[in-house]
Amino acid sequence: MNSDRAVFLDKDGTLIEDIPHNVDPALLRLGPGVREGLALLHERGYRLVVVSNQPGVAHGYFPESALAAVEARLRDILTAMDTPLSGFSYCPHHPAGQVAPFARACDCRKPAAGMILRAADTYGIDLARSWMVGDILDDIQAGRTAGCRTVLLDNGHETEWVLAPGRRPHHTAADLAEAARIIVAQDQWAAGPGDPGPTSRGGGPP
Numbered sequence: 482m483n484s485d486r487a488v489f490l491d492k493d494g495t496l497i498e499d500i501p502h503n504v505d506p507a508l509l510r511l512g513p514g515v516r517e518g519l520a521l522l523h524e525r526g527y528r529l530v531v532v533s534n535q536p537g538v539a540h541g542y543f544p545e546s547a548l549a550a551v552e553a554r555l556r557d558i559l560t561a562m563d564t565p566l567s568g569f570s571y572c573p574h575h576p577a578g579q580v581a582p583f584a585r586a587c588d589c590r591k592p593a594a595g596m597i598l599r600a601a602d603t604y605g606i607d608l609a610r611s612w613m614v615g616d617i618l619d620d621i622q623a624g625r626t627a628g629c630r631t632v633l634l635d636n637g638h639e640t641e642w643v644l645a646p647g648r649r650p651h652h653t654a655a656d657l658a659e660a661a662r663i664i665v666a667q668d669q670w671a672a673g674p675g676d677p678g679p680t681s682r683g684g685g686p687p
């Protein structure tokens with residue numbers, strides 16, 4: 482499906498259960514509400530795009546090539562659910578890493594917005610009509626910096642709560658199912674009562 486709207490999704494702790502630095506595809510488990518949430522978003526025409534920090538590459542915990550198997554497994558799971566991913570982006574960098582050439586500052590590690598901006602360019606996504614969902618405030622900051630609206634999954638994964646205007650989520654949700662319901666409701670509200678609905682929406686507003 483070609484759409485200019487997307488929901489950018491953090492991976493660990495948002496789409497799948499967070500096992501730090503895991504790259505064993507067999508251990509991937511979907512998080513709570515993910516099946517239901519992705520089904521709703523896909524039905525309403527949002528592209529689904531993963532944007533994931535993977536500093537384990539820069540730290541030498543696993544080779545970059547290990548991420549291909551993780552991506553393949555996640556794509557298989559989601560395709561089998563009829564909610565395929567449009568994109569899967571990761572940042573392998575960390576400024577305090579050990580492994581060249583990944584041990585450096587970059588513009589893609591969240592809270593920077595590089596992964597979102599590049600995916601928007603690749604897929605023709607309208608960031609003002611799109612959303613970022615994550616489980617920590619760095620995800621929120623990345624989404625806001627890119628010009629998206631944001632939903633924080635308030636599932637206990639954020640522990641530092643360094644709040645600033647650019648890190649304040651537009652909405653919070655208990656899980657991805659609730660996040661999806663908020664996104665759909667907000668966009669329906671924004672579209673107004675005369676909106677014919679997603680099935681007849683072609684090129685966006687005039």
Ligand SMILES: [Mg+2]
Nearest residue numbers: 491493494616
């Ligand atoms: Mg996360």
Ligand SMILES: [Zn+2]
Nearest residue numbers: 572587589590
């Ligand atoms: Zn990076």
